[in-house]
Amino acid sequence: MTDTYDAVVIGAGHNGLVCAAYLARSGLRTLVLDAGDRIGGACVTESPWPGYRISTACHTVANFGPQIVRDLRLDLPLVRRDPHHFSPAPGGGGITWWQDVERSKEEIAHFSRDDADGYYRMMELFDTAAKHMRTLLGYPATKRQVMRALRLSGIEKLYRKVIGRSVADACREFLESDIVQGAVASSGVVGSSAGPETAGTSYMLLQSRLGTTGSAGVRGGLGTLTELLADAVRSAGGEIRTGAEVGSVKLAGRRAAGVVLTNGDEFDADVVCSSADPKRTVSFVPPEAFIKEFIEDVSLLPTDGAVAKVNCALGVLPRFAGVEGDDVHRSSITVAPSIGYLEASCRAAAGGRVPEELLCKVVFESVGDPTMAPDGKHTMSVVAQYVPSDGDDRDAVGDAVLATLERYARGLSRTVEHRQVLLPRDLEERFGMTGGHIYHGEMLPDWLFDNRPANGWNRYRTPLPGLYFCGAGSHPGGGVSGMPGRNAARAVLADRVAAGTHVPGSAPGRAAV
Helix, strand or coil, X not given: CEEEEEEEEECCEHHHHHHHHHHHHCCCCEEEECCCCCCECCCCEECXXXXXXXXXXXXXXXXXXXXXXXXXXXXXXEECCCCCEEEECCCCCEEEECCCHHHHHHHHHCXXXXXXXXXXXXXXXXXXXXXXXXXXXXXCCCHHHHHHHHHHCCCHHHHHHHHCCCHHHHHHHHCCCXXXXXXXXXXXXXXXXXXXCCCCHHHHXXXXXXXCCCCCEECCCCHHHHHHHHHHHHHCCCEEECCCCEEEEEEECCEEEEEEECCCCEEEEEEEEECCCHHHHHHCCCXXXXXXXXXXXXXXXXXXXXXEEEEEEECCCCCCCCCCCCHHHHCEEEECCCHHHHHHHHHHHHCCCCCCCCEEEEECHHHHCHHHCCCCCEEEEEEEECCCCCCCCHHHHHHHHHHHHHCCCCCHHHHEEEEEEECHHHHHHHHCCCCECCCCCCCCHHHXXXXXXXXXXXCCECCCCCEEECCCCCCCCCCCCCHHHHHHHHHHHHHHHHCCCCCCCCCCCCCCC
């Protein structure tokens, strides 16, 4: 028995759900299929231990599209952080980064008076560029269009310097102290296998400034976001099915015509949108359906993951050496004391070794949302980088992460009551990310714009008519933004209007994109 829909969306992660919500609101009979036993993909809240809830993979929404929140009328309960970051220093103390600029400057001045001004001069330059680039997130921008936007902003030279420059070089131009350089450089390498000395990582720092919510979390964890998106799909008439693993895309002549599940169930549809990563999406289709160059380009997209997620249940909050009060526990804590520290960690992982000291991004979700843990207890969520992409020793990584944090918060390990370690191979198995890459592929400039996910195929369409990309492997890339899903829906609807098969907004009570 075969069911028929206007559109089938593969994957119920945040991008797939955003795409489905827009399609359903525009009157298309839409079905979302996910291989897992629950919606959310990597944006999920789970209870690995009785009484505790934690964002299993992603734990911030720094760049979720505000227009998506408005369009889909999402009542998204953000947990905004102030201070927004804390950078612990070796030997005790550190820099607490507040929303209040002058207060943050005082913190930085303890390490370098020049950096107190240099940091904000650097961020002003990058934020000016980000402001002019933000509109480019809403459609498949090319490198030429990015350059034009920066030219109009009067900072084209920044583009030329950023695209081929390392974040380490950019930091050294403005900053002198190790701790400030390390904190800034860490934003240019998050999620990547590249170290801070790698050309192009300066652009990744610029990309990190495109968000509008900073280091905000979500009340109830990241699963709250995808639950709201699922509600938006269903309220618009869309359907969502879990435990439905797609095995292949159906063909009708030379176009996509639906999907076949691994259990043999079939669903016909004029449109198939895949939020799976590009390599996995291509595997759903017989190679002869694509042009050779497209397959080759997709195969070249680097997808070896360098990030592990370590989740812990704590008996009490740790105390950071030389820090008074509990303010830092409300922030996102970044352990990256210098550029050299990051580069050494990167090189160790590239050589197949678990570094003794890792880049760690730490959030205590239960501090901003006490419902995440039993009374008096807490959760600790750690994004840890760099780890060997093919490693399988969870204990070694978990121990290295706790040892790294222990250098700044003595006794932390003794407060850990439960621990969960997810390596890149675990992220691949649990969330369908090829290679365990959290962004579905590297975010260096060579793999963005016109080249994401393949040269000349950056407009969400594929060489197979009717098949679209709507995941992080398409523009503008990874992170919890929802923009790939929104942009893909726009491409689908534009194609249907051009073909005369759809009139936007024609369905009663539903809005077009």
